[in-house]
Amino acid sequence: MAIVRFKGFGEAEVPLGTTLLEAAQKIHAPEGYACGGVCACSTCHLYVLKGADLLSVQEEEEDDILDKAFDVRATSRLGCQSKVEKDGEIEVEITRESLEAFENEHPEHRGKYTNRQHEDLARPTSA
Numbered sequence: 001m002a003i004v005r006f007k008g009f010g011e012a013e014v015p016l017g018t019t020l021l022e023a024a025q026k027i028h029a030p031e032g033y034a035c036g037g038v039c040a041c042s043t044c045h046l047y048v049l050k051g052a053d054l055l056s057v058q059e060e061e062e063d064d065i066l067d068k069a070f071d072v073r074a075t076s077r078l079g080c081q082s083k084v085e086k087d088g089e090i091e092v093e094i095t096r097e098s099l100e101a102f103e104n105e106h107p108e109h110r111g112k113y114t115n116r117q118h119e120d121l122a123r124p125t126s127a
C-alpha cells in the first residue's frame with residue numbers, strides 16, 4: 001500500500017497499481033479527467049512533489065499529451081497515466097488547469113477550487 005497526499009485535499013491509501021487519478025477519485029479530490037483517463041487530454045495534469053520514484057515511468061504517449069498542457073514543469077505527470085508501483089508516500093499538487101477542468105466537468109462546483117486563496121492550498125493536508 002502507498003499513501004498519496006493531494007496538497008490541500010487530503011490523502012488516500014491505495015494498493016499498488018492504482019493511478020494517481022484513481023487515488024484522487026477515491027477521496028473526491030478535484031482532479032479533472034475530461035477524456036475519462038485514456039491519455040487523450042491533459043486535464044489530469046499534476047505536479048509530483050514527493051515520491052516520483054514510486055511511480056511508473058513516463059511513456060512517450062504521456063509525454064506527447066503533456067506537451068499540450070499549461071505550465072508544464074519537470075515534476076509534471078498525467079494522473080491517469082501515473083501508476084503507483086512501490087510502497088511509500090507520494091505527494092502531489094493538482095494543477096490549476098486540472099482544477100478548472102474539474103469545475104467545468106462538475107458545474108455545481110464552479111469556482112469552488114479555482115477561487116480558493118493560495119493559503120488554503122498551502123495548509124497541511126489531512127485525511
Ligand code: FES
Nearest residue numbers: 035037039044080
Ligand atoms: S484524463 Fe485525459 S489524459 Fe488523463
